[in-house]
Amino acid sequence: MKHYDLVVLGAGxxxxxxxxxxxxLRTAIVEPARFGGTCLNRGCIPSKMFVxxxxxxxxxxxxxxxxxxxxxxxxxxxxxxxxxFGRIDPLHDSAVAxxxxxxxxxxxxxxxVSPTVVEVGSQRISSxxxxxxxxxxxxxxxxxxxxxxxxxxxxxxxxxxxxxxxxVIVGGGxxxxxxxxxxxxxxxxxTIVQRGPRxxxxxxxxxxxxxxxxxxxRHRLLLNTEVMSVExxxxxxxxxxAGAAGREPGETVExxxxxxxxxxxxxxxxxxxxxxxLDLDEHGHIVTDDAYRTSVPRIxxxxxxxxxxxxxxxxxxxVRVVRHNLLHPDDIRxxxxxxxxxxxxxxxxxxxxxxxxxxxxxxxxxxxxxxRDYADTxxxxxxxxxxxxxxxxxxxxxxxxxxxxxxxxxxxTLIQPLIQAMTLxxxxxRIAREVLYIHPALxxxxxxxxxxx
Ligand SMILES: Cc1cc2nc3c(=O)[nH]c(=O)nc-3n(C[C@H](O)[C@H](O)[C@H](O)COP(=O)(O)OP(=O)(O)OC[C@H]3O[C@@H](n4cnc5c(N)ncnc54)[C@H](O)[C@@H]3O)c2cc1C
Ligand SMILES: NC(=O)c1ccc[n+]([C@@H]2O[C@H](COP(=O)([O-])OP(=O)(O)OC[C@H]3O[C@@H](n4cnc5c(N)ncnc54)[C@H](O)[C@@H]3O)[C@@H](O)[C@H]2O)c1
Numbered sequence: 001m002k003h004y005d006l007v008v009l010g011a012g013x014x015x016x017x018x019x020x021x022x023x024x025l026r027t028a029i030v031e032p033a034r035f036g037g038t039c040l041n042r043g044c045i046p047s048k049m050f051v052x053x054x055x056x057x058x059x060x061x062x063x064x065x066x067x068x069x070x071x072x073x074x075x076x077x078x079x080x081x082x083x084x085f086g087r088i089d090p091l092h093d094s095a096v097a098x099x100x101x102x103x104x105x106x107x108x109x110x111x112x113v114s115p116t117v118v119e120v121g122s123q124r125i126s127s128x129x130x131x132x133x134x135x136x137x138x139x140x141x142x143x144x145x146x147x148x149x150x151x152x153x154x155x156x157x158x159x160x161x162x163x164x165x166x167x168v169i170v171g172g173g174x175x176x177x178x179x180x181x182x183x184x185x186x187x188x189x190x191t192i193v194q195r196g197p198r199x200x201x202x203x204x205x206x207x208x209x210x211x212x213x214x215x216x217x218r219h220r221l222l223l224n225t226e227v228m229s230v231e232x233x234x235x236x237x238x239x240x241x242a243g244a245a246g247r248e249p250g251e252t253v254e255x256x257x258x259x260x261x262x263x264x265x266x267x268x269x270x271x272x273x274x275x276x277x278l279d280l281d282e283h284g285h286i287v288t289d290d291a292y293r294t295s296v297p298r299i300x301x302x303x304x305x306x307x308x309x310x311x312x313x314x315x316x317x318x319v320r321v322v323r324h325n326l327l328h329p330d331d332i333r334x335x336x337x338x339x340x341x342x343x344x345x346x347x348x349x350x351x352x353x354x355x356x357x358x359x360x361x362x363x364x365x366x367x368x369x370x371x372r373d374y375a376d377t378x379x380x381x382x383x384x385x386x387x388x389x390x391x392x393x394x395x396x397x398x399x400x401x402x403x404x405x406x407x408x409x410x411x412x413t414l415i416q417p418l419i420q421a422m423t424l425x426x427x428x429x430r431i432a433r434e435v436l437y438i439h440p441a442l443x444x445x446x447x448x449x450x451x452x453x
Contacts, residue, residue, distance in 0.1 A: 001117070001124050001125060001126050002028075002104070002123075002125050002126070003026075003125070003126045003127065003128075004025075004026045004027060004028050004104075004125065004126070004127040004128070005025040005026045005027065005127065005128050005129065006022065006025050006026075006027045006028075006127060006128070006129045006130075006131070006326065007027070007028045007029070007030065007110075007118065007125065007127040007129075007130050007131075008027070008028075008029045008030070008130075008131045008133060009030050009110045009118070009130060009131065009132050009133060009134055009271070010030070010031060010037065010132070010133035010134040010135055010267075010303070010305070011029050011030075011031035011034075011035040011036070011037060011095070011099075012036065012037015012038055012039060012040075012133060012135050012303065012315070013037065013039075013133055013135075013302060013303045013312070013315035013316065013318070013319050014029065014031075014037075014131055014133030014302070014303070014319075015029065015031075015035055015036070015037070015095065015099075016316070016319045017131055017133070017302075017319050017322060017323050018099070018102075018103070019323075021323060021327060022323070022326075022327070023102065026103075027102075027103045027104075028103055028104040028105070028106060028125065028127070029099060029103060029104075029105055029106070030105075030106040030107075030108075030109075030110040030118070030120055031105070031106075031107065032107060032108050032109040032110075034092045035091070035092045035095035035096055035099075036088075036091055036092060036095065037135055038135055038136070038304070039312045039315075040088060040091065041088060041092070042154060042155045042158065043154070043312070044312050045088065046084050046085065046088060046158050047154070047158065047178055047179065047182070047345070048345055049083075049084040049087075050080065050084065050158060050179075050182045050186075051178060051181065051182055051345045051346075053075075053080045053182075053185075053186065054181055054182045054184075054185035054186055054347070055185075055347070057072050057075060057185045057186060058185050058347055060072050065384045066384060075163065075186045075187055077162055077163045077186060077187075078161070078162075080186075081158070081159065081160075084158070085159065106120040106121070106123075106125070108120050108121035109270060110134075110271065111270070111271055111272040111275070112271060112272045112273065112275040112276035112278075113272075113275055114275060114276065115276045115277055115296045115297075115298075115299065116128070118130070128298060129298045129299070129300070129326060130276075130298070130299045130300070131299075131300045131301070131302065131322060131326070132268075132271070132278070132286060132294070132299060132300070132301040132302075132305055132306075133301070133302050133303045133305060133315075134266070134267040134268065134270075134271060134305045135266070135267055135303055135304045135305055136264040136265055136266045136267060136304035136305070136310060137155070137264060137265065137267055138153035138154060138155060138260065138261070138262075138263075138264055139260075139262050139263045139264060139265050140153070140260060141170070141227075141260065141262055143170075143227050143228075143229060143230055144228070144229040144230075145229045145230040145231045146230055146260075148231070148232065149230050149231060149232045149237050149258065150232075150237075150257075150258075151230075151237070151257075151258040151259070151260055152257060152258065152259045152260070153259070153260050153261070154175050154179065154259075154261060157179060157183075157257075157259050158179075160257070163183060163186050163187040163188055164183070164188050164236075164255070164256035164257035165187075165188065165189065165256045166188060166189045166190075166191070166236070166254070166255040166256045166257070167180075167183050167188040167189070167190050167191070167255055167256065167257045167258075167259060168190075168191045168192075168193060168237065168239050168253055168255040168257075168258050168259070169190065169191070169192045169193065169258075169259045169261055170193050170227050170239075170258070170259070170260050170261065170262060171192075171193075171194065171260065171261035171262040171263070172192055172193075172194025172195075172196065172198070172199040172200065172201070172221075172223075173199075173200065173201075173202075173261065173262075173263065174200070174261075174344055175259075175261035176192050176194070176199065176259075176261045177199060177200055177211070177215070177344050177346040177350075178344060178345050178346050179259065179261070180192055180215070180219055180346075181346040181347050184218050184219055185347070188257075189220075189255075190218075190219040190220070191219065191220040191221075191222065191253050191255065192215070192219050192220070192221050192222065193222045193225050193226075193227055193239065193241055193253070194221065194222070194223050194224075194225065195224065195225065195226055195243075196223070196224065197223050197224055198211075198212045198223065199211055199212045199215055199221070199223075200212075200344060200350065203344075203350060203352060203356070203405065204352065204356040204357055204358075204391060204403070204405040205356065205357065205358055206357070206371075206389075206391060206405070207350055207352070207391070207405045207406075207407045210387060210389070210407055211344075211346070211348070211350060211407060214347075214348065214387060215346075220253075222241055222251075222253070224243060225241045225242070225243050226241065226242055226243045227239055227240070227241055228240045228241060228242050230258065233254055234254075235256065236254060236255050236256040236257060236258075237254070237255055237257070237258045238252050238253070238254050239252065239253045239254075239255070239258065240252050241253060264304065264310055265283070265284055266283070266284045266285050266286070266304060266305045266306075267305065268280055268284050268285070268286055268305055269284055273286065276296055276299060277295065277296050278294050278295060278296055278299065278301075279294070279295040283308070285305065285306050285307070285308060286301040286305055286306045287306075288300070288301050288306050289334075290334035290335060290336050291321065291325050291332045291333065291334045291335075292306070292318055292321055292322045292325065292335070293325075294306075300322045300325070300326065302315060302318035302319060302321075302322050303315035303318060303319075306318075307337070309337065309340050309342075311340065311342055313340075313341075314337065314340055317335055318335060321333050321334070321335045339353055339354060339419065339422055339423055340353075341353035341415060341419050343411060343412035343415070345412065348387065348388055348407050348408050348409060348411065349406075349407070349408065349409065349410065349411035349412050350405075350406065350407050350411055351405075351406045351411040351412045351414065351415035352403075352404070352405045352406070352415070353403065353404050353415060353418060353419050353422060354393070354401065354402050354403035354404060354422055355367075355393060355402050355403040356403060356405065357369065357391075357393060357403070359403075360393055360402060360403060365395060365396075365402065366396060367393045367394060367395065367396065367402060367403075368393065368394040368395075368396050368399070368428075368453045369391065369392070369393055369453070370390075370391070370392045370394070370428075370449045370450060370451070370452035370453035371389055371390070371391045371392075371449060371452065372389060372390050372445050372448040372449040372452055373388065373389045373445075374387075374388035374389065374390075374408045374409070374442070374445050375388075376445070376448060377440070377442070377444045377445045377448060378439070378440035378444065379440050379441060379442040379444065379445075380442070380445060382440075383409060383442075385408060385409060387407070387408065388406075388407055388408020388409060388411075388445075389406070389407060389408065389445075389449075390404070390405075390406045390408075390414070390445050390446055390448075390449040391403075391404070391405045391406070391449065392404045392405075392418065392428065392446075392449045392450055392452075392453060394427075394428045394453050398427065399427045399428050399429055399453070400422075400425055400426070400427050400428070401418065401421055401422045401426070401427075401428055401431075402422075404418040404419075404422070406446075408445075409442070410442055414442060414443060414445070414446055417431070417435075417443070417446065418431075418446065428450050428453045431450060432447060432450035432451050432453075433451075435447075
């Protein structure tokens with residue numbers, strides 16, 4: 001049996017762990033699918049490349065509010081898709097070839113046999129240390145009939161042959177918000193079936209209410225609605241739903257395509273984690289401490305396999321910590337994810353960090369709240385924006401920021417100085433008054449929200 005110093009399971013974020021610092025170790029990496037994992041091949045990166053194309057179409061269609069009359073003549077989906085994946089797909093082969101120069105690469109899924117041995121296809125390999133970075137996959141809910149109809153998840157829909165004339169999306173979270181926007185802007189008639197009363201329910205309520213209101217202007221939203229069953233109809237699907245207030249139970253929505261986007265679950269169920277003695281939580285995540293040590297000595301875990309955030313910037317930070325800890329066992333670093341920001345790249349964009357207003361109240365914090373509309377600032381006028389806003393929350397005891405939520409153009413970029421300020425523990429007054437904000441940039445809306453506290 002071949003023996004290594006370090007074996008990494010999963011070449012998504014796990015691939016980034018290996019570099020010059022680990023070159024002195026006998027290493028191997030196991031990846032049954034594509035190097036780069038979810039983010040590169042079927043997640044963050046392709047989805048944002050499609051979002052930019054959707055933004056171009058949306059900008060053209062909405063330019064008449066500025067006095068510029070434009071129309072979208074034609075969306076060449078295949079050209080967009082091939083541009084996106086023409087850039088992404090070659091990276092797998094080059095990554096494999098590059099890794100093979102320095103280490104063994106295994107291309108079948110790994111399963112633990114014991115805390116020091118994994119089975120990869122017909123081989124067994126042993127290692128002093130393992131890093132488990134096997135990621136997550138889309139949840140496929142137990143909807144009657146689903147197994148008998150063609151359906152997509154985020155893994156497949158970005159590679160389809162044509163934009164479906166109509167699309168039903170089950171789920172109202174990140175993926176529904178982003179890919180619903182993409183396919184809507186590029187030509188589909190989109191229906192979103194969400195079991196709760198709002199889209200993006202994890203956002204601050206004011207933000208998610210505004211987003212739901214705006215999404216309802218371009219998609220058909222079936223809120224508080226359950227999918228009862230699905231069946232094939234013509235070249236597409238018929239989705240039977242029930243439960244929405246004010247509508248008859250038994251309504252059927254027909255569409256050319258179906259996208260299931262109800263969350264993601266860790267791939268740990270396919271790893272025989274028990275054979276290694278790894279503790280899992282009730283959602284199947286590998287339990288680690290703040291240093292990313294699992295319950296088994298010399299087995300580490302990172303990314304979607306272990307954290308609940310399921311965000312790439314979190315996995316990236318974890319890679320740095322795990323790499324350091326592997327190499328410096330006498331100087332263990334930790335990562336306490338006190339502040340994990342996120343953004344939703346839809347139209348409008350959303351970005352958020354820290355507590356929502358409801359979470360602050362649940363913790364007994366009678367927080368100060370500053371809200372400013374984009375429309376109150378010069379650049380907001382230039383954009384003719386009427387719906388975006390910045391909301392900041394501060395602790396009344398010391399006026400430090402405890403939450404920030406933005407909905408509107410460039411929200412994901414605008415929030416960054418607030419993330420910095422919160423991470424560094426600055427008071428709202430310091431970032432509002434001791435910093436100059438470039439006039440008349442959109443950042444003035446952040447300044448104004450802070451001054452409103
Ligand atoms: C559509 C979509 C859009 C997203 N957009 C964003 C975004 O804009 N911003 C953001 O921060 N996050 C985004 N995410 C989330 C982000 O992609 C993930 O958080 C991130 O990819 C997690 O990295 P990871 O390394 O933990 O897992 P992965 O990247 O999934 O890598 C895990 C790897 O392990 C391999 N593997 C699985 N089982 C085994 C096994 N038994 N043995 C060996 N290898 C195995 C898999 O094949 C995979 O390549 C998005 C996700 C999706 C689905
Ligand atoms: N911009 C980003 O950072 C980004 C983008 C896409 C995905 N992601 C990651 O991928 C994860 C998965 O995204 P997602 O959109 O699949 O999940 P999600 O957890 O964001 O949302 C799932 C939604 O589906 C609803 N739902 C669950 N079961 C349902 C059912 N049977 N019928 C109707 N609605 C149902 C839930 O109420 C929830 O609102 C995200 O949590 C996020 O971590 C991140």
